[in-house]
Amino acid sequence: MVVVHETRASRVLLGAGARLRVPSEVERVGASRVLVVATSSAAAAGDEVVAGLRERAVARFDRPVVHTPVAVTEEAMALVQAHDVDAVVTIGGGSAVGLGKAVVARAGVAHVAVPTTYAGSEVTPVLGEIRDGVKQTRRDPVLLPTTVVYDVELTLGLPAGLTLTSAVNALAHAVEALWAPNPTPVTDALATEACRLLLAALPTVLDEPGDVAARSALQQGAWLAGSCLATAQMGLHHQLAHALGGAFDLPHAELHTMLLAHVVRHNLPHAPAAAQRLAELVAGDPADAIAGLAASYPGPRRLRDLGVPEDGLAAVAERVASAPYPNPGPTGAPAVLELLRAAW
Numbered sequence: 001m002v003v004v005h006e007t008r009a010s011r012v013l014l015g016a017g018a019r020l021r022v023p024s025e026v027e028r029v030g031a032s033r034v035l036v037v038a039t040s041s042a043a044a045a046g047d048e049v050v051a052g053l054r055e056r057a058v059a060r061f062d063r064p065v066v067h068t069p070v071a072v073t074e075e076a077m078a079l080v081q082a083h084d085v086d087a088v089v090t091i092g093g094g095s096a097v098g099l100g101k102a103v104v105a106r107a108g109v110a111h112v113a114v115p116t117t118y119a120g121s122e123v124t125p126v127l128g129e130i131r132d133g134v135k136q137t138r139r140d141p142v143l144l145p146t147t148v149v150y151d152v153e154l155t156l157g158l159p160a161g162l163t164l165t166s167a168v169n170a171l172a173h174a175v176e177a178l179w180a181p182n183p184t185p186v187t188d189a190l191a192t193e194a195c196r197l198l199l200a201a202l203p204t205v206l207d208e209p210g211d212v213a214a215r216s217a218l219q220q221g222a223w224l225a226g227s228c229l230a231t232a233q234m235g236l237h238h239q240l241a242h243a244l245g246g247a248f249d250l251p252h253a254e255l256h257t258m259l260l261a262h263v264v265r266h267n268l269p270h271a272p273a274a275a276q277r278l279a280e281l282v283a284g285d286p287a288d289a290i291a292g293l294a295a296s297y298p299g300p301r302r303l304r305d306l307g308v309p310e311d312g313l314a315a316v317a318e319r320v321a322s323a324p325y326p327n328p329g330p331t332g333a334p335a336v337l338e339l340l341r342a343a344w
Helices: 016-028 039-057 068-083 094-107 162-179 185-207 212-229 238-249 252-270 272-278 286-294 310-324 333-343
Strands: 012-013 033-039 057-059 086-094 110-115 126-129 134-139 149-150
Touching: 012 016, 012 212, 016 039, 016 086, 016 110, 016 149, 033 039, 033 068, 033 094, 039 057, 039 086, 039 094, 039 110, 039 149, 057 068, 068 094, 068 126, 086 094, 094 110, 094 126, 134 238, 149 212, 149 252, 162 185, 162 212, 162 252, 162 272, 162 286, 185 212, 185 286, 238 252, 238 310, 238 333, 252 272, 252 333, 272 286, 310 333
Parallel strands: 012 149, 033 057, 033 086, 086 110, 110 149
Antiparallel strands: 126 134
16 A cells, blocks of 8 residues: 655744734735634734734624634625735634635635634645535645644633633544544654643643643644644544534534544444554543543533434434545444434
């Protein structure tokens, strides 16, 4: 078998205070008319970036939405066209970064991403969009942000619940890379180190949310996890998250937290290399370790807690089984439905 590993060009800034370098990064790519996209939780950071950009910040959009609905992207594109925007700066979690990618896909502008959670999408060439209640995913090298700015100071105020779900979201990227059908020594190394960082640092951060060293480890783990997702193929876990999120308009990170232990338990008997790597990182069963983390979430922990109807699970299972992502465990409708019922 011939192993193929393709590395895409990207620029990453990492460190406390890195957000202050955003104006120089915009200047580096030759942009002068910037749309700033910030989530409501990152409004203060958005204000700071706008102030630093000065006259180059020509427009601002503060309403990114989870799963990147096409209708919301069209609102942002109206600003892009009205102000002749040549770059977008996104500040926030996956919803902000996703909107930035959607703008890039339509306008071909530069993209400086400043993530404030552990979503990891900022280092992937992947965009998921909701159209007519269905989440469609595309993968294209042009979607990879021009520059990613990781500033640990922007994560110190993340609530415990969002910290947990966002970090498990990142963990899911790394875990799926371990059982992907196209692994390379690089993706295996990145995914293993990402799992180590995330699993070791997350309990510390949940106990001490202001622990800068542990927060930095989570951020580094999210970067590595997203990086291997950029080249490795997604499997059943991500397909279920996309299918459920699109069908029932559910929060992406919470879905990952609900589903990951169930998918790990489903897949590891069929993925011995991944099982061995994960077992070396935790004391005991990897699925139980992940389930233990998920159980500490103070919000909804089951699909039914999010309002997913039990009689809607079969349709999701059929949709997944009709066009399954590559996955080591069974992806037939009965097996998928059994997994969904356990998560429900």
